[in-house]
Amino acid sequence: MNQTAIAVNGSGLNCDVVAAVARDGAFVTVTPQAVERARQAWEVVREVATRQPVYGRTTGVGANRNVLIEDDAAHGLRVLRSHSGGAGPLMSAETVRAMLIVRLNQIAAGGSGVDPDVLGALADVINRWLIPPIPAYGAIGTGDLTALASTALCLIGERPWQGNVVGAHFPLRPADALAFISSNAATLGESALACRDVLELLRVSIPVTGLSLLAVQGSAEAYAAPVHAGCPHPGRRRVADAMRGLLEGEELKPARIQDPYGYRAFPQVHGPAVDAVENAETVVTREINASSENPLVDVANRTVWHNGNFHTAYVGLGLDAVRAAMFQTAALSAARLGTLVEPTFTGLQPFQAAPGEPGSGIMILEYVAHSAIADIRRLATPSALGSAVLSRGVEEHAGFSTQSARATTEAVTAYRIVLACELIAAVRALRMQGREPSGRLGEVFARSADALDSAVEDRALDGDISSAADLLPRLAPYGVY
Template sequence: MENSRIVIDGVGLGCAEVARVAREEIPVTVGPAGLERARRAWRVAAEVVAVQPVYGRTTGVGANRLVNVEWDPEDTEHGLHLLRSHAAGAGPLLGHEVARAMLTVRLNQLAAGGSGVDPGVLGALADTLNLGLVPPVPAYGAIGTGDLTALASTALCLLGERAWLTSADEGARPGPGFALKSSDALAFISSNAATLGEAALAVTDLRTLLAASTVVAALSLHAVHGSLEPYAPVVHEACPHPGQQQVAAAMRALLAWERPTPGRIQDPYGYRAFPQVHGPAVDTVGHAEATITREINAAAENPLVDVAGHTVWHNGNFHTAYVGLALDAARAAVFQTAALSAARLGTLVEPTFTGLHPFQAATDVSSGIMILEYVAHSAIGDVRRLATPAALGSAVLSRGVEEHAGFSTQSARATTEAVAGYRIALACELVAAVRALRMQGRPPSGGPLREAHDLAAEVLDPRVEDRPLDADIATAADLLTRLSVGGRPPTPPAPGR
C-alpha cells in the first residue's frame, strides 16, 4: 500500500488488505509487475492455443470437454454462450462488501499470471473497484470448485449485457466495460474469487474478535477475583502450543498491573483453561488466514499458462479443499472459545464470584443481567450449528466427470455467519464484566486493561435498575474492534511497582 492506495501485484495481497478494499473502499492500482505477468501469459496462451487443444478455449467445458470448438481469435459467440449459460445463480445477492472482495481477489489472481486473460481486464476491474461498483451476484451457485456463476455475471457486466450495482443503493448503472474474447471466457470465470473474498473478510473479523476476547476475559477475571496462576510462563512452557503461549502471555501483560488476592484455590475452566481453549482458536484462524492468503496470491488457474515452459497445464488447482478444511477447523475452535465466554458470563451473575446481588441486580428481587445468558447461549447455539464441517458434503456433477466437491463456498458463508454469533456472545460478557467492576468500584489499576475498561465504561449505560439491555449489547458489540488493540499491550511495569 502506498499513499492510501493498495497496489495489486499478484504476489503480496493479504486478507486484511482485501477487507480494507472491500469495506473502506481504499483505491487500488495494478502494479506494473503484475500487469506484465498477465501480458506475458496472454501472449503465450494465444501462441499455444494455435498449435494444440486447450480446455475451454478450443473445447467445451465440463462433460463437453470432448467437444471441439474451432478456434478463431476474433470469435465472440462461443464465449458469450458460455458466459450466458453460466450466469445462472440464485437466491439473494451477495453483499456489497463480499462482491468487492471478490473483484479484489480476482484482480490479484489475474496479476499473478497464469490465466492467459487479456491484460486489459485488469484495468477494467480496478476501475470498477475505484468507482464503487459491483456485479449482481446471487449467493447460490458454487460448491468450492469455482465461482463460475458469480464470475460469469461479472463478465456479462464487463461486456455491457448486465448493469453494475452501486454501493449507495442507487440501483443499476453502466460502468467500465471490456470486450472479452471467446478464448478468455472460461479463463476469466475459472476462479474461486468470491469464496476466497468472503473467507478473507471472515478470518479478518475472527482475528479481531479473538484479540478482543482476550481483553474481555481479562476484565471478567478481574471482576471475579480470579487467580493469575494459570497464566504463569512455566505452565505454558510445560505444554508449549504456540497459540496457548500467546494467549497466556497476552493475559499476563493485560493483568500485570494487578496484584490480586485470588478468591479461590482454583478458578472454573472459563479462566483456568482459557489459554488451552482460546489458543487453538488463535492457531486455527491463523492457519486459515495463511491458507487463504496463499490462495489469493496463487495463479490457481485451469488450464495454467506456463510462461517459462511456453505451454499450458490442465490441472486441479481450482479445488479449494485446503480453504474449506481450514475454515471448518476455525469454526469448530471458535465455538469452543465462544462456549467458554458463556461459562465466564455464568460466573459474573453469581454472588459468590462477584460479591454482588444475583445477576448483578439492584436488589435481591430484581433480574439485573439475567437475560444476557439467554442471549449469549442463543448466539452460541448458532455458532455450534455453523461449526458442522462443510467438507462432510460432496457432489457428482456434469455427467459424472466432476465427481467431487469440498463445499468451501458454504464453509466461507458459515464462517461469516459464525462471526456474528461470536460477536454477540462476547458483547454479552463485556457488558457483564464492566457492570460488575463498576458496581464493585474496582476498575483495573492501570495499563491497557484499565484503558479498555474506561473505554467501555464511557459508552455503556451505567444504570443498574431493571431496563432493556439490547442497546447495551449493541454498543458492546460495536466496541469490540477497538478493544482488540489491547491484545498487544505495552510493556508492563516491573514487579513491586
C-alpha cells in the same frame, strides 16, 4: 473513503489489504510488471491454442470437454450466459468487492491467459464502486463460476451493475471467458474477510476475559509461564503471555484456590482457536496470491497445463477448523458469563440486580449468549463432510469451501454477540463493586465504561449489546499476543 493506494502486482495481497479495499475503499492500481506478466501469458495461450486443444478456449467445458469449438466468440458468450445462473439473495457489496480485488490479483499473478486490458478494467470497477449483482448460491468450492460469469456480463455491458447503474463497457474477449471465470475469487475474498474478523474477535476476547477475571476475584496462576512451557502449544503460550501482560500491576486477591474452567483453562481453549485462524489465514493468503488457474499458462515453457488448482480443499478444511475452535472458546465465554451472575463470585445481587430490588438485572444476557452460541454450534458442522458428483460424472468431488466461508462469516456475527454480553457483565460488575482496574486493563475498562450505560435498574439491554458489539474492534489492540 480510504485514500490509501494499493498497487496490485500478483503477490503481497493479504487479508488486511482485501478488507481495506472491500470495506474502506482503498484505491487500486496495477503495476506495469503485472500487466506485462498478464500480456505474456495471453500471448502464449493464444499461440498454444493454434497447435493443441486448450480447455475452454478450443473445447467445450465440463462434460463437453471433448467437443472441439470453431467459433470461439460465440462459444465464449454461451459460456458466460449459461454459467451466470445463480440464485438466492445477493452477496453483500463488501464480499463482491473482496472477490474483485482477489481476481484482479490472481490475473496479475500470470497464468490465466486473460487479456491484460482486463486488469485496468477491474481496477476501474473497484475504484468506481461498481457492484455486479451476484446471487449467493451457485458455487461449491470448485470455482465461483456463477459469480464471475455474472461479473463478466456486467463488464461487457450485457447486464447492468447493481442499482441498475449502466457503466462503461470494458474489454473482455469472448475467447477469454472460461479463463476469466475459472477461479474461486468470491470464496477466497469472503474467506479473507472472515479470517480478519475472527482474528480480531479472538484478540478482543483476551481483555474481556481479563475484566471478567477481576470481577470474580480470580487468579493469574493459570497463566504462569512455567505452566505453558510444560505443554508448549504456540497459541496457548501466546494467549497466556497476553493475559499476564494485561494483569501486570493489578492487585489480585484470589478468592479461591483455583478458578472454574472459564478462567483456568482459557489459554488451553482459546489457544487452539488462535492457531486455527492463523493457519487458515496462511492458507487463504497463499491462495489469493497463487496462479490457481485451469488451464495454467506456463510462459517459461510456452505451454499450458490442465490441472485441479481450482479445488480449494485447503481453504474449506482450514475454515472448518476455525469454526469448531470458535465454538469452544465462545462456550467458555458463556461459562464466564455464568459466573458473573452468581453472588458467590461477584459479591453482588443475583444477576447483578440493582441493590435492594429482586430484579432480573442481566439475566437475559445468558439467554442471548447461548442463543448465539447455538448458531455457532450449528454453523460449526464441517462443510468438508459434503460432496457432489456433477457434469455427467466427470466432476465427481467438491469440498464446499464456499459454504465453509459463508458459515464462518455468519459465525463471526454470533461470536461478536457472545463477547458483547460478557463485556457488559464484566464492566457492570466492576462498576457495582466500586472497583477500577489499573494499567492496560484500566484503559480497557475506561473505554468500555464510556461506551456502556451505567444504569443498573431493570431495563431493555438490547442497546447495551449493540453498543458493546460496536466497541469490540477498539479493544482488539489490547489483546495482541
